[in-house]
Amino acid sequence: MTKPLLIPGLPRSLARDGWWLDAPVAGPPDAPKGEARSTRGPHWAGLASLVALADLLFWHHAPGLSLALFALAILGVAAAGSGRLSARPVVLLALAAAPVVEHLQALSLAFLALGLAVALVWLRRPEAGMADIMAVTAAWLRRLPGHWLAPLAPRAGVLAQIARPSSAGQSARKALRDWAFPLAGSLVFLGLLMQANPVLARGLAIDLDVWALAARLLFWAGVALLLAPFLASDLPEPLQLSPVALPRAARLGLNPRSVLRALVLFNALIALQSVTDLSILVFGVALPEGMSLAEYAHRGAYPLLATALLAGAFALAARPFLQEHRAIRPLLLVWLAQNMVLCGAAMLRLEHYIEAFGLTYLRLYALIWMGLVAIGLGLVAVQVLRGRSAAWLLTRSSALGLGTLYLCAFVNFAQIIAAQNLARPAPDTGYICALGPMAHGALLDAMRANPGLRIETRPCALWFPPDAPGWREWGFRSWRVARYSAAMETPERAE
Template identity: 40%
Template sequence: MPFTFLVKIGVAIALVTAFDWMFPGGPAGSVTGLFAGLWLIGLVAARTDVRRDRRAWIAMAAAMLFLLSLVDDPGALGWTLFWCALSLAALMPRTIGFDDAWHWAARLGLHAASSGVQPLADLRQSLRRTGGERRGVRATLAILALPLLGGGLFLALFAAANPVIAHALAAVHVPSPWQIVTWIAVGFGLWPSLRPHPAVLCIAGRLPDPEPVLPGTSLPSVLIALAIFNALFAVQNLIDIAVLWGGGPLPAGLTQAEYVHRGAYPLIVTALLAGVVALAMLRPGSASERHPWARRMVLLWVAQNMILVASSVWRTIDYIEASMLTGWRIAALAWMALIALGLATIGWRILKGRSATWLVNRNAAAALVVLTPCAFLDLGAVAAAWNVRHQAPADIDLCYLSQVGDGALLPLIELERRPMDPTTRDRVRHVRGRIIDDLAGRQADWTGWTPRGARRLAQARTQIGARPAGAGLLPKDSRRDCDGRIIDLSAPPRP
């Protein structure tokens, strides 16, 4: 068995052991970032080709950037971006160059899927090497059966006859089945970065360019379809302009809020689908790509789709002002901006004859520029601060602020200082007290401690003091709802 393979096995075992020690109750706290750092160090230690590849070092520098977000306050987005950067570093030495984001997205997807295949394939190969060319897994197990079963039987008999051996065995910690499953899952997730599967690069390299195709279409059908699509989109856009921007009348029974909320997300899906269809209609080498009127109508359709995205943004902002801002709505606005940029690059590609690789790479770079700050920002905290500053205390959704968690702690303290009725103040104090108690409990445990949580807790205690005013006592037979509202359990349920 090669020495490098043994080194990779040792690194994998060390990382699994570190995971078991650092996350006794599951991944949480800044130790998530520390484990990510150990994984990055393990990759460098186990892979000579990674150490010698300059492109891999660039990817590892990006991984270290996202590692900082995991140390400060771990989140799913930060971990995903870190994994992508680390996987790029693991795969870079085995590729000639960076072709385009489309093929690299395929490589990363196949690389993630290989975590369930590569460890088993390497285990089978190592067993064959250890047991000889003609021996497989069954032969190896047959060889180990007698020593393991016989040794276990004699050890059990000695434990029954010798109290010292029995006491020593009783002190041995036997891992639970769930712990063993966790070790295997973590090992399977780590192993492909140490030994990437060859098929990952082979399959991804054979994928065609990302040129969408509409089978069975001809130039007349494309021209007729574009005329119909432009007419339909013009009707939709004119109605939106009249209602949203001009304050036009609505049908009886339909409110402005219902009109705004109903179309925000379906229109975005429509614009996204239309962008793909537009690319397929003007696929390079097709008859429509060379036809001047087809190009003009596609450009007009792309422009109408950008108006559609603008309407979706307008609808979302109106709905936020009518109800509240949430982290998901901030993400939706960012997504709408990316779609608008994608439509603009589609129009530029049509005008300048750019390739599909150019289009994919530009949009992937734009997505990375948007997602990187989001990995460091707490969008829930941003939304909570906006709601507190722009809404009346009685109108704020305290249930949502409670779901945000410690990101809503400082906005709640700011809210508590504003004038409000005693009932609302009691509810705010209850939600604030529950969040600060939960944050203090997590910060007291080293596995849940984060620098961001420590900063928030210190700021909160500075602002409200060591003994802040709490919510009132609960009456008998009652409980608090998520928004601090008192619910009488003795009252009969409403029909």
């Protein structure tokens, strides 16, 4: 039991009146270390400014450069609301917005959205590591649809929060009572005066399109609901991914003996296939009677790619048995090397098929995918040789895939496909015209090299360069193609 504090010589009346000195100080409970408790909603002034900016950038305008500018504005408003600003999130968002500045497409839009999400999380947790930032971003994206729908719920909606008693609500009701009668009476007198004064009526006449106004108000409301979760400062806990053990039925009965025997048989089969492909595609061995090289290439390109993918999956499944037998590791490395050769054979087959039938988006993407599979098998081989973890392989494979997609966002594939197909003796004009104005430069080059080239399909979007857009719709690729087309002397178009 604590003893009362006694000060000798203190008057009794003052000691009786000084009870408040011993009272506990009320204050907010301490938050756990490392946990930021914040229940603040979005910064309303910032949200209103973003809605006004969205109206300026997107209302009756096609998106383009405006999307990159709007994403940077969202990050700026979020930084102003949180009171912190770091250069690293800004640099990350600028890199994510670069594909949109190059050319607006689904791939560049996905990079912009993902970059904005990571930048917002990084802004609010600048001290966290990259792994934690990605985990929090995954959790934030997971809850984002629920936050979009939350304002529409009856209990948590905006109207319910306005109706909740508070000092701001009481002030608003008081102002409404004070101004309701004066404003209503002024409107009545204004209506009577406009009937009596034609000059005043003409000056105050408003040509109001109710449906256009309603559509614009709905646009503002939709933008506000869409942006509110981006400006809220609270963040969820990181998404935890726990390893899942495969049941026995999903292990396909693998054991050290079955893995060893499978590697011997699989290597023998792949070696037979590789020898056959190399003898036909490289050394020119005759094909079976009645089969052309194009047919041979078409029959094998995609099945060989599927075989390489299955080979990578089998290598990952066989990895836990590397220490069970000394022959498993070298056989597994030989297996991976042979499947890398198999990817090269599939690319050779596809190249022969393209020479026979022309280049398309699907065939070009397949070539890129085959190269990625071959590099991925090489990463698995490095993992086996150096004893790296599955996280090491997953990180590098993800970086390889995202890096390839990011670089592809800056490549004008329409130009490449059109240039390759227009150099053929009998190009598929229907498919070439469907490539659109981004391939106009390839048409000009082909017509300059071959003045007799004619494209008879009408209408053909390849005839005309991209339109000169406004600054909101501006894209570097369309500007580049239009500038190149204007710089060249346009040959006479087909009649």
